Amino acid sequence: MIVQCDLCPKYCVIKPGESGDCRVRVNMDGQLRAVTYGFPSAVHIDPIEKKPFNHFLPGTSVFSIATVGCNLHCLNCQNWEISQQDPEEAVASELAPADVVAQAKRMECVSVAYTYTDPSVYYEYTLDSCIKAREAGLRNVLVTAGYLNEAPLRELCKFTDAATIDLKAMSDRFYREICGATLAPVLNYFVVSKSLGVHVEASNLLIPTLNDKDEEIEALCQWIKENLGGETPLHFLRFFPYHRMRHLPPTPASTLAKARDIAMSAGLQYVYVGNLMDADSSLTKCPSCRAILIRRVGHQVLENNLTDGSCPNCKHKVYGVWK
Amino acid sequence: MTRRQFNRMIASVAILCATGAQWVAARSDISRFMKALKSRTFPGRLRPLDDAEIRKAAKWLG
Numbered sequence: 001m002i003v004q005c006d007l008c009p010k011y012c013v014i015k016p017g018e019s020g021d022c023r024v025r026v027n028m029d030g031q032l033r034a035v036t037y038g039f040p041s042a043v044h045i046d047p048i049e050k051k052p053f054n055h056f057l058p059g060t061s062v063f064s065i066a067t068v069g070c071n072l073h074c075l076n077c078q079n080w081e082i083s084q085q086d087p088e089e090a091v092a093s094e095l096a097p098a099d100v101v102a103q104a105k106r107m108e109c110v111s112v113a114y115t116y117t118d119p120s121v122y123y124e125y126t127l128d129s130c131i132k133a134r135e136a137g138l139r140n141v142l143v144t145a146g147y148l149n150e151a152p153l154r155e156l157c158k159f160t161d162a163a164t165i166d167l168k169a170m171s172d173r174f175y176r177e178i179c180g181a182t183l184a185p186v187l188n189y190f191v192v193s194k195s196l197g198v199h200v201e202a203s204n205l206l207i208p209t210l211n212d213k214d215e216e217i218e219a220l221c222q223w224i225k226e227n228l229g230g231e232t233p234l235h236f237l238r239f240f241p242y243h244r245m246r247h248l249p250p251t252p253a254s255t256l257a258k259a260r261d262i263a264m265s266a267g268l269q270y271v272y273v274g275n276l277m278d279a280d281s282s283l284t285k286c287p288s289c290r291a292i293l294i295r296r297v298g299h300q301v302l303e304n305n306l307t308d309g310s311c312p313n314c315k316h317k318v319y320g321v322w323k
Numbered sequence: 324m325t326r327r328q329f330n331r332m333i334a335s336v337a338i339l340c341a342t343g344a345q346w347v348a349a350r351s352d353i354s355r356f357m358k359a360l361k362s363r364t365f366p367g368r369l370r371p372l373d374d375a376e377i378r379k380a381a382k383w384l385g
Contacts, residue, residue, distance in 0.1 A: 044381035090367035
């Protein structure tokens with residue numbers, strides 16, 4: 001019997017014995033099965049700043065897991081070794097949701113991140129782990145491209161504390177040609193998760209010649225400001241030539257600085273640059289009095305001057321989850 | 324039969340053999356894959372999870 005997967009906007013029609021576009025959701029005798037459930041291919045402890053999150057429990061460690069597979073096929077994918085791998089070729093460890101929580105607590109992590117590939121394709125594993133983690137007093141964070149249908153997203157948001165969502169470009173054409181996806185569901189993911197009380201941060205990987213035009217960056221920033229609010233942190237990430245896009249150079253530091261200027265001019269209050277060591281663009285400053293609130297180097301927090309989530313100087317409340 | 328016709332025939336047979344071998348290999352892969360799924364085991368390789376593996380910050384981004 002043929003089945004249709006309605007988890008993501010691709011709505012794959014899957015024949016018996018075959019998998020959907022994500023490689024990991026298989027029609028087994030007429031039943032759709034997520035074959036990587038409980039078998040992450042990456043289990044590590046990262047600084048939360050690496051996700052990237054700059055306004056969510058800064059300076060803490062996050063227990064990070066990922067299974068193979070992804071519903072996007074970005075030509076520039078930086079984690080393609082696991083995201084574009086078939087489950088039968090993958091090396092994985094057995095880790096049930098209860099074990100995820102136990103290991104996270106044992107390693108003294110305060111949150112669990114569903115990351116590296118995309119938690120959308122290992123949805124059931126993410127959801128069950130989120131429920132267990134929340135019961136155990138841990139926070140849940142998603143690092144995602146945001147390509148998920150609204151009904152499963154709403155269910156997942158009940159147990160999600162924060163999400164960093166990658167907005168790859170403000171162009172449907174870019175999504176179709178570079179990522180094998182579409183733009184509208186991603187925008188909806190942002191709006192729905194924010195409206196359900198999830199702490200949201202946005203990221204944008206700037207690829208030379210593909211999505212680094214001033215107008216595109218401006219449109220992206222305007223959309224964030226109008227739909228999510230000017231307080232939403234935005235991370236511009238530096239591209240490195242990986243996977244099927246090795247012919248392009250790394251993003252110049254000047255492009256990232258220019259993008260940051262455009263975003264600040266558009267009214268975004270917290271704009272960062274990632275994948276690049278730059279002291280100034282990794283600072284969190286008070287949007288009201290410009291006092292330095294958090295100083296970082298790389299993924300390390302050197303100084304955190306926030307007092308109860310507010311500026312110690314002018315008492316301005318800073319958007320984020322601080323404890 | 325000309326030499327050209329003979330060469331074409333050989334090339335066709337070689338392509339047919341390669342396609343057939345590929346088809347058989349693909350079927351056997353799927354059956355192995357499905358067998359693993361039906362027995363509720365991971366279709367890929369499993370590795371033990373040790374502390375050193377977990378503690379290390381991942382090389383992957385995000």
